[in-house]
Amino acid sequence: MDYHRGAQVEVRIARIFNTYGPRMCIDDGRVVSNFVAQALRKEPLTVYGDGKQTRSFQYVSDLVEGLIRLMDGEHVGPFNLGNPGEFTMLELAKVVQDTIDPNAAIVFRPNTQDDPHKRKPDITKAKELLGWEPTVSLRQGLPLMVTDFRKRIFGDHDS
Template sequence: MFFVLNNAYKTNVMGTLNMLGLAKRIGAKFLLTSTSEVYGDPLEHPQKETYWGHVNPTGVRSCYDEGKRTAETLAMDYHRAADVEVRIARIFNSYGPRMCIDDGRVVSNFVAQALRRQPMTVYGDGKQTRSFQYVSDLVDGLVTLMESEHVGPFNLGNPGEFTMLELAEVVKEIVDPSATIEFKPNTADDPHKRRPDITKANEFLNWEPKVSLREGLPLMVNDFRKRVFEDKK
């Protein structure tokens, strides 16, 4: 367990440091794909880029939260001190075809469980919220950011906010109306709310997501259905 968590922090910090050094040497533009996790369990809702976050530095999630926060610090240090051209995107929950079926993310978990006729696992009371953005919207945002003159950070996410129970109901509608839900104890430091304020991205990048959850999720389900049932052959 320690080895896995330690690697998460090392990848975010040492990996970012190595790549920034390379970008400096060859004069490359550097994209840091940061995350909404830098906001921790936010006290501000929705979250603006000016919000500094509410993160437990010694918690079980801190290797990822603090790893990405440190990566942003390194990117800005290289930008200011070494004139590296950096771009920082804070990515909120994303989903779409070709995701790993068992990657542990809530959308892929729910879809895979419903397709396999297993109960969908909800941790805690299911009232915690997330915002889900379709992959094509994210790609469009990243490309637009890289082609712009703006450093960031920019929130890239869909402001549509769903509780875990609401997400489960959408998955049931699309996959299997008879699907059931199984409640389990919540994980430590699980953020209660998460929704991006994308005013900055809209103003400076002219970007906003176009695909709603009910439009994008069936495309993911079709891909998962093919792969889940292929695995059974």
């Protein structure tokens, strides 16, 4: 924003929220990739704290569409690009169970002190000025990510 204001450089600013999908780093420490990798490896899904903290998750193609609309538009931003649908960590673990292994165990570990209780983007500005909002639900996108992770973890085998 400083370049935009001070040097009149044309910029676009996106504030990107949790994004998931194929080709993510398997062991990147993000909650979706952690849960998917743990379930595929037959490890318990690790939920920190009571599992009631919320996050929102957008599929990668939704993010790309939002970025393209931002770049093609005339508005600087910042624009929140994310999915406003909230899931508790426990709900996310259950969606991963439903997708991969209904018998996957869930274990609880102490939470970190700085873990925010709620994260939910307000995408009103992106909807109004970019005509953008996410279209892929977690239950639609997660299986695509699982297929990719399964291939990379196990090769071409199913498990």
